[in-house]
Amino acid sequence: MKALNIALAAAVIGAAATAAFAAPAVKNPPAAPVDSPVLAAPASKDPQIQRGFKLYTDTGCWQCHGYQGAGSGNMPRVSPPLPMAAFTHQLREPRRVMPIYTAKVMPDQDVAAIYAYLQSVPKGKTAAEIPMLQGQPGN
């Protein structure tokens, strides 16, 4: 009888575990916005922008700043970019923990291409352009 109970208990636990794994994915918190090189690929065929996008992805800027430069967590947004001089300065002498990109590993022409790509990223809508944000307070 004891053996039967153990077998039964194992069957019940097994069924519960299967049910747990089969449960639909929890929707809260919602999935992070999609960020992929396919979606970020620039619409412009401008060779400078295309090259900048390739450098931005190949060099790994996206790993911290996102494919479209939106940033996340402690990683700042980089699109639209800072003025060119400040942008280049950040690469050559980062303020804090960002890796250094010397002119040897990233010549000025490459920085300019990445800059062109980040400038080409479409801007998000402003609050005034989002109808759901135009309701009265409390609505």
Ligand code: HEC
């Ligand atoms: C390992 C993560 C990491 C990588 C890779 C990285 N960054 Fe950064 N970046 C940061 C962090 C963190 C900061 C905040 C300042 C600092 O730490 O120097 C920053 C700041 C910046 C800023 C200044 C933004 C502002 O408004 O202050 C720019 C521009 C920038 N990064 C561009 C780039 C580019 C272009 C690349 C690729 C060549 C790159 N970063 C690669 C982490 C990263």
